[in-house]
Amino acid sequence: MRIGELSRRTGVPVPTIKYYLREGLVPHGERTSPNQARYDEAHVHRVRLVRALTEVGGLSIAAARDVLALMHEPGRGRLGSIGKVHFAVQAARQPHTDEPSESSVARTNDLIEQRGWHVRPTNPARAALAGVLDYFTRLGQPDVLGLLDDYADAAEKLAVAEIDTLGGRDVDHMAEHVVMMTVLGGALLNALRGLAQESAASAKMT
Amino acid sequence: MRIGELSRRTGVPVPTIKYYLREGLVPHGERTSPNQARYDEAHVHRVRLVRALTEVGGLSIAAARDVLALMHEPGRGRLGSIGKVHFAVQAARQPHTDEPSESSVARTNDLIEQRGWHVRPTNPARAALAGVLDYFTRLGQPDVLGLLDDYADAAEKLAVAEIDTLGGRDVDHMAEHVVMMTVLGGALLNALRGLAQESAASAKMT
């Protein structure tokens, strides 16, 4: 197919696809003549991936390019670079707070240790968590401490279930699965939280 | 205090605070003379609120203004307008996907019904959930169905715990609590998920 059909299939305007090609988010098609190229299903999928990352995940074009590049890197061995991909999406999704305070970092470390979690010091979610804790304390919300455990419980259970689905999976598709799980899963969870909150609130007021 | 100290206390540059004043995100101080005004702790808090909404919650300035306006509206009675505030933050945080397909809407309705949740049709999370489901199907990820229940379980448990903390709370502070719970709680959960995922993954690979 040519670019017009790629556009029709994905609902993304032609100029935008050209822009993605320029920016390296989507690989160039196979040239059939000096100014013609052919695209295939892989390109359709790639464009959809880009839209999922940017529209749902809120990634910038630059961040999406980096994640996709890592994701489709040829030499990504079993665990090492899937971890890299995971870190990259996390980093791109987390709010970029400034240096967290020592006490929040300490609280983060405590939580991780008490849970017995095994988390590398470079995991971007560490800084993110500490940063958010700082926002809470600055705003004077003392009751997070209680909920923190509930959140951690939920995160732990979910993570186990999520990692389970990675199980019998083709190594080539693992990286993509991790990215989609993180991004779309996060959006899913967020939406469900909104629904459950209303439901719980209305139940409370009997 | 004057604007300089407000700036120092919050870490937000003076011109930015002036911008927030112009945009109606922060109320004007009490004028003490034609070109002097006095600010107090409430202003400090308000500025921090704005930063939490925009930096952590990812809200636009316009969305933050609307949420804050609803939040501090004088005549917000017990439940009615706290619900409004909740909807407003939700709507501002959810990715703005285009019209979801019928089948995704149906799946969303099914899920809500099976769970016995009581959710109004206007809850913005409904459309958001359906929209995300569409992304999943377009990307050809079949195994969400299984996880969907895990996500819903987690959301439900969390929501109950969250609504519980609303319990013995001053009505005047409830709206703010709901907003902070939604925004900062979401960020917290997201960060914890990132940590738990790494931990679960490393445990899996024993």
Next chain:
DNA sequence: CTCAGGTGGATAGTGCAAGTATCCAAAAGC
């Protein structure tokens, strides 16, 4: 064969959001 219309690629322009910068006359504070 013809010719309207799509194509790849380059370059330039748009629109919006979120600040920054500048200016001014009038306090504030030492």
Next chain:
DNA sequence: GCTTTTGGATACTTGCACTATCCACCTGAG
């Protein structure tokens, strides 16, 4: 008295994600 800071208005900047325009070159219906 004299340097800073202030409130307020207006203008400017930056960055991002597209759009628009051009042009020579293909493609495919008639």
